[in-house]
Amino acid sequence: MPRVIVWIEGIVVACVTMSVVPFGCASHIESPPLKQTPTGEGPHAPNKTIARLRACVEEYGGDLGGDAFEFHYDVKVDEEGQVASVKSDVLHADFSGCTRAALRAMEVPPELFRTWMFQPLARADRQNNAARGLAGNLVIVGVTIALAPIIIKATGVTIVFMIGIAIAEEVVEAVRRRKSEKDKCTDGYVECMDSKVGDELGNNWNTSRCENCFRICQDEKSWPPRVRMWEDWVPCGRLEPTWRK
Amino acid sequence: MLRKLEPEEIAFIERINAVFLSEELDFEEAVREYRRIEEEFVERAGDNEHHVVETRRRITEWLLSEALRDEQPHEVCREIWHELLERGFSGIENRHWMSGIYARCCQMNGEFEAGLAVIEPLIAEAEQGLADPTLPPNPRAFYEQELTRDCKIRDELKAGIRG
Structure with missing residues (x-):
């Protein structure tokens, strides 16, 4: 039984490496950038996926014709967290097929996926994404996330194994639309509070009218x-012809 | 004639806005701030039981809205929703609006059945109300509007649309 060692390196190394080694050029490396101390830190592929990759190795x-390699995988996932496609720079057909199948079967944890979806978008404006902690160890470049290398x-x-996970453009667009709908309500609330009705009473104690309008906006997805x-x-402020104070 | 917001209410709303519109706070920090506001304004309410109850309800309502806006997991939304059920609704409007917000949280997290369990009784209630020919114009208009909104949410939940 061969001794198998799997460990995960820091994500920063992964990102830097990926930025200089383009996909599509598998390399037989003489001195792989390996750390000798295993670390459990950082997000990584599910254990089941790592086990399947290990089985491929x-x-x-032994058929690859060398003792050290670095391979790159470009994984695309859909909004439900399912892997939609996997591309690699591996030239060996069997190894390529085996490892791509392992990654195609990868189950992305839903909560992590949701974080991936929203983090780059949330950063652009509001900073209140509570799930930031979940993504703390992920490096997000646009809509591509580099997982920690698997060695x-x-x-x-x-x-x-250098694995980049990309979210399809159409999915990002859908998320942008969704987020934009949510921001519409916050924007509407701000404008309402700044309008002539900003000081108006709502339907209960400690309630402004704008708060009531905001609740409806969250239900309806429009102000x-x-x-x-x-x-x-009564009007909700911003849509009236002379809504400003 | 509507009364005006009282200074105490304006102070409460300003404190809420400072948290809700903050760009610095993450969800956990915001929750702590809402709880601080709750504690402070419940104390300020003194013996006025109505103000105490309503202040607590407002805090939980803001928490649920914040959870939806901040894409919180279902467990978080559900916990807040149960707190809201315990604290009760101030009226039919709040019951419908906050139920809709919880249903949206369920939808966002793919918990479609949980969302339907909340929204379908509201639809039945509105349909029953509208079937009554003696229903006055104002509640009729309210039910009509709610029915349209709730049916839209129900249809999205049934279609399995996350959003």
Whole structure:
């Protein structure tokens, strides 16, 4: 039974490396940039995926014709967290097929995926994304996330798996639209509070009218023109012709 | 004639806005700030039980809105929702609006059945109300508007649309 060592390097190294080694040029490296101290820090592929990659190394690693390699994988996932496609720069057909199948079967944790989806978008404006902690160890470049490298030694060969996870453009657009709908309500609330009705009473104690309008906006995903208040329908501020104070 | 917001209410709303519109606070920090506001204004309410109850309800309502806006996981939304159920709704409007917000949280997290469990009774209630020919014009208009909104949410939940 070959001794198999799997450990994860820091994500910064991954990102820097990926930025200088383009996809599509698999390299047989003489001195792989390996750390000798295993670390469990940082997000990584699920254990099941790592185990499947390890099985590929055990089965086909000896056929690669060298003792150290660095391979790159470009993984695309859809909004539901399912892997949609996997491309690699591996030339060996069996090894390529085996490892791509392992990555295609990868299950991305939903909460982590959600964080990935929103983090780069949230950074652009508001900073209140509570899930930031989940993404603290991820490096997000645009809509591509570089996972920590996976280094597997087996059958006398060392392989560094560099995995970039990309979110499809159409998915990002959908998320942008979704986020924009949510921001519409916050923007509407701010404008309402700044309008002539900003000081108006809402339907309960400690409630402003703008708060009532905001709740409806969250339900409806658009700022309402008016709200029912004490048996009357009253404007929600910003959509009136002379809404400013 | 509507009354005006009282100075105490204006102070409360200003404190809420400082948290809600802050660009510095993450969700956990915001929750702590809302709880501080709750503690402070409940104390200020003194023996006025109505103000105490309403202040607590407002805080939980803001928490649920914040959870939706901040894309919190279902467990977080559900916990806040249960707190809101315990604290009760101030009226039919708040019951409908906050239920809709919770249903949106469920939708966002792919918990479609949980969302439907909340939204379908509201639809039944609105339909029943509208079927009553003696229903006065104002509640009728309210139910009509709510029915349209709730049906839209229900349809999205049934279609399995996350959003």
